[in-house]
Amino acid sequence: MAILAIRHYPDPVLQQRAEPVTEVDDSIRTLARDMAETMYAAPGVGLAAPQVGVGTRLIVLDCAPKGSPAELIVAVNPEILEGHGTSFEEEGCLSVPGYYTRIHRSAQVRVRYTDLAGQTVEREADGLLAIAFQHEIDHLEGLLFVDHLSSLKKGMFRKKYQKLQQQQEQQL
Numbered sequence: 199m200a201i202l203a204i205r206h207y208p209d210p211v212l213q214q215r216a217e218p219v220t221e222v223d224d225s226i227r228t229l230a231r232d233m234a235e236t237m238y239a240a241p242g243v244g245l246a247a248p249q250v251g252v253g254t255r256l257i258v259l260d261c262a263p264k265g266s267p268a269e270l271i272v273a274v275n276p277e278i279l280e281g282h283g284t285s286f287e288e289e290g291c292l293s294v295p296g297y298y299t300r301i302h303r304s305a306q307v308r309v310r311y312t313d314l315a316g317q318t319v320e321r322e323a324d325g326l327l328a329i330a331f332q333h334e335i336d337h338l339e340g341l342l343f344v345d346h347l348s349s350l351k352k353g354m355f356r357k358k359y360q361k362l363q364q365q366q367e368q369q370l
Contacts, residue, residue, distance in 0.1 A: 246337030257334040273311035
C-alpha cells in the first residue's frame, strides 16, 4: 500500500473529465487500495482518482462516524441516477486544503456503480454519504466544490485561498 500525493487547486488535472474504467482488474484494485490509504491518512471521507493525478472514474468513500468501524465504499464508474430534497452543508476538500463553505446539494441520492468484484451496485444515500457521493462524482467531471459558488463567491474564494497558500508557505 502507498500514500499517494494529493493534487491541489489549481492543478489542471482537477479540471479534466475522468475516463471510464473498462475492466476492474488488479491495477484498479491496487489504485483503490492506495486511494483508501491516502484518504484515511489525510484524513478525509472521500477521494477521487483525479485528486491523485489519475484520470479514471474511481472514487473511495468512508462516512462512518468517528470511533465506528470503517465502512469503505469503492465505486468504479459511479453515477447519480436521481436526487431528492436539498441540503446546504459546509464542505471542504482534500484538494482545496483549509477552505470550507456551504454548498447546495441533493439531500438524498440514488447511485449506481461497479464494485471491485465487478458487480453492479445500486444504493440510496442520504446525509453525509449523499453529499460525499455528489462531491466525489463532481471530481470525475472535472468540478471542484467551489465551482458551485456564485461568481462573486468564487472571486472571494480565490483571494482567500491565495492568502491561505501564502500563510502555509511562510510557515514552511
